[in-house]
Amino acid sequence: MTEFGKALTVTETAIPGLLIADLPVHGDSRGWFKENWQREKMIAAGLPDFGPVQNNISFNDAIGTTRGIHAEPWDKWVSVATGRIFGAWVDLREGPSFGTVFTAELDPSRAIFVPRGVGNSYQTLEADTAYVYLVNDHWSADAEYSFLNLADETAAVKWPIPLAEVEISAKDLAHPRLADVTPIPPKKTLVVGANGQLGRALRHLLGDSAEYEYAGRDELDLTHPSFPLSRRWRDYETIINAAAYTAVDAAETPEGRADAWAANVTGVAALAKVAAANGITLVHVSSDYVFDGTKNGAYSEDDPLCPLGVYGQTKAAGDVAVSTVPRHYIIRTSWVIGEGNNFVRTMASLAERGIDPKVVDDQFGRLTFTSDIAAGVEHLLKTRPEYGVYNLTGAGEPMTWAQIAESVFTATGHDAARVTGVSTEAYFSAATAPVAPRPKNSVLDTDKIGATGFAPSPIMDSLTAYLA
Structure with missing residues (x-):
């Protein structure tokens, strides 16, 4: 459930550069308001000045809708507009942290910064969930992407709702296991x-x-x-x-x-x-x-x-x-x-x-x-x-x-x-x-x-x- 009135704080995770943020949300009988991305305040709190150029929204009707695990060659600022999700992030970059996993629940009062090359996935925990993400590059067919199977045994993500019981696209089901993943190279x-x-x-x-x-x-x-x-x-x-x-x-x-x-x-x-x-x-x-x-x-x-x-x-x-x-x-x-x-x-x-x-x-x-x-x-x-x-x-x-x-x-x-x-x-x-x-x-x-x-x-x- 969305937590109101907490201070803006940024916390490091086990994945280098993956930062989770608690966001101030102000509410009353009419509803609530938050600053989803406020550059000056968020940079001061420790988030990078990553220069977003595009804002995307993924709307999910049903509980259990599951998407990912996708790693792209750009940075993301991920938050939830309505509803609640369980998120799983897996480091798919070349280097010693390859394969590291981090999981957390996000609601409108919590967001996460996902650096380039870290795989992003989520499972909706409430109906009518809107998943919002700002990115600092435009999609390109020439870009290098990487993907990981949601059911990979090495990452072993503990999904709240078993994958056999949820809605997943055929493409996401066909993604490779970790041993066959092509890592995202460094910039x-x-x-x-x-x-x-x-x-x-x-x-x-x-x-x-x-x-x-x-x-x-x-x-x-x-x-x-x-x-x-x-x-x-x-x-x-x-x-x-x-x-x-x-x-x-x-x-x-x-x-x-x-x-x-x-x-x-x-x-x-x-x-x-x-x-x-x-x-x-x-x-x-x-x-x-x-x-x-x-x-x-x-x-x-x-x-x-x-x-x-x-x-x-x-x-x-x-x-x-x-x-x-x-x-x-x-x-x-x-x-x-x-x-x-x-x-x-x-x-x-x-x-x-x-x-x-x-x-x-x-x-x-x-x-x-x-x-x-x-x-x-x-x-x-x-x-x-x-x-x-x-x-x-x-x-x-x-x-x-x-x-x-x-x-x-x-x-x-x-x-x-x-x-x-x-x-x-x-x-x-x-x-x-x-x-x-x-x-x-x-x-x-x-x-x-x-x-x-x-x-x-x-x-x-x-x-x-x-x-x-």
Whole structure:
């Protein structure tokens, strides 16, 4: 019987993510009223902000009507409008909780949140029962479903009314036993820009299991009109954007400017829109170039954006787009070194070939190796600290490019005195092509990500290992 006047409370069950809720129901001689889903109050009570897009009602005439056990690739908020049901939920997701069973009675004063992949079933205990459920995706023939027989001996649900005595559809009677069930796989992580230096580092760290999907520019063009329809996005938990236009000088040309805005803004905005619409966590890698480099001291995550050149402007605009996604991590980094051509490899090559370089000595920052960025991404996704911006660079004292070049020469057995420091202005004085303005100070404060428990590698240790 419906219980009136109780407080809103949320309780965990034996199935991870399956949450049962007691709902306040207010009644008098005229009937009763309840808030079936009140986002603000229910999130505060501990329910997830699952973003329902559809509301369904199943009306059942007779006592004993039995339906299920169905597991779908979306979340449900299940309640009863009238009547009473006995519900049985079985975890049909891949993982250690596969096959776990939870049962409970629901009436208008009690509801349950059913996460993606948990099998849902019920048996009506009163006539004229209306079973209501909100879902956060639309039905699709392409979605992956899983089913379990109501009479499965392993789950051994203790139905109040024997199954032989109740109304069940022929389809539900034909569902497989637990040993033959195809489990619902976990949501996937998509790495965009998988062929770049950060993309390759992420693949090396995360591996090639079915949980991870990697796409380069050839497989996935974020700027193409078909991009929003290129995937069934509700099957993805996370998108990691490792793609970017990074040719800072070429971005100052008319063609480069268009390419930079397309990749760093238009494509990122498309990603942000898809992520926001589908409850996806978006991880985006940003740059020290969003600042002008005039600050006296390290830049924090809260410092206002103030980019100098086209590249920095596009990265700043991309950051703004990503910040609109409810679940986002913006990783701001500097002086990235990974596989492929880069400053460290260039200096090592010059040292080996006997060339004595002139290197800028009035820009300060820290090297950041892609292995550290990849590890930082994994750390944030595992620990799930507050969403927002996190600075991430290598650990250690800031250096100039000239000091880094000297370190490369020393580490490769050459005389560091062969490196000559020059000002940025002198270095580019003879340039005939457009040159992007560089921030003089690229030092980022990494205390915020450090407070989450992440410790990047010391720069010199990473440099030595990289050169070896």
